[in-house]
Amino acid sequence: MELRQLQYFVAIAEELSFRRAANRLHLSHPSLSQQIANLESELGMKLFKRSSRQIELTEAGRVFLSGIRQALRSIRRAAAQAQEVAKGERGRLVIGNIGLLTQRFLPGALAAFRARYPLVEVTVSHMNSHAQADALSDGLIMLGIGYLDDGVDEDTRQLLATELLLRSPFGIIYSAHRRFPNHHTPVLTDFRNDRFLAFASEVSPIHANLIHELCQEIAGFEPHVEAIANSKEDIVSMVTAGRGVWLAPAIAVTSHPQGINFQLLETAKRRFEVFVIWNKQVELPAAAQQFVKVLKEFTNSENDENQERVVKPRPAPELKSKNKS
DSSP states (O other): OOOHHHHHHHHHHHOOOOOHHHHTTTOOOOHHHHHHHHHHHHSSSOOEEEEESSSSEEEHHHHHHHHHHHHHHHHHHHHHHHHHHTTTTTEHHHHHOOOOHHHTTHHHHHHHHHHHHEEEEEEEEEEHHHHHHHHTTSSSOOOEEEOTTTOOOOHHHHEEEEEEEEEEEEEEEEETTTTHHHHHHOOGGTTSSSSEEEOOTTOOOTTHHHHHHIIIIIIIIOEEEEEEEEHHHHHHHHTTTTTTTTEGGGOOOOOOOOEEEEEOOOTOOOOOOOOOEEETSSSOOOOHHHHHHHHHHHHHHHHHHHHHHSOOOOOOOOOOOOOOO
């Protein structure tokens, strides 16, 4: 039984004329008659009552017509949905991301993607770099947003492809009560004796090492680093309480409460790079490709306006000199 035979049967049932159905289907009358004869032979039943003047459906033909119409509607619906999936307009998308690095652009990108592609079901999970690499290689997520650090094993790294999304400058967050000589704009050297707060290794495998590298590279000193925090909120609270300072990419600093300041390290040439990552051995679904396009719209804006959009430091209050008597 072929799909075209079923379509021919429906056309004859609607026209109740082999001649009119043949014209509608752009077939010859004998060819159409033969196709229906083959269908009836395969089914082992007559679908039409034929006379010299007219044809009509048999009782079995009427039941068959009802079922075939439903089947054809289902086929058309399935074909339309498959085409939507092929265009990225329908389907599912599973994303892993390092939440701290994506707060500035991911919510906007997700909202824009939802508005453009409402039939795509999106799931987002926060994962560190190692978890993302493993999830991509195991097929548990379709896209990752973050980076591949040296801790990702070489076999896994070979499976993955990356595309740069943005480059962020670095900055330091510190207590607003901190005083600096001559009230100058603070530089990294001013914090050589401070405790540098970092994420625990299971949260960010590279943060503590990154702080060491930046302090040595930019200011030539070996920092005292404590990798004890499990979240950005933990670090901000400890900075506010005067327990240390936080050196991080500016992209991670979306806002800060009263009591702390943020200062860009403008002398640092190094930038923190954030990538979109996928498994290059698996065909990237069309929905994922469409999302990457939307994501790049938002990260391009982030790259263009990085300096302006960084939270500006609140100037430390000046020390009042005593009046001479």
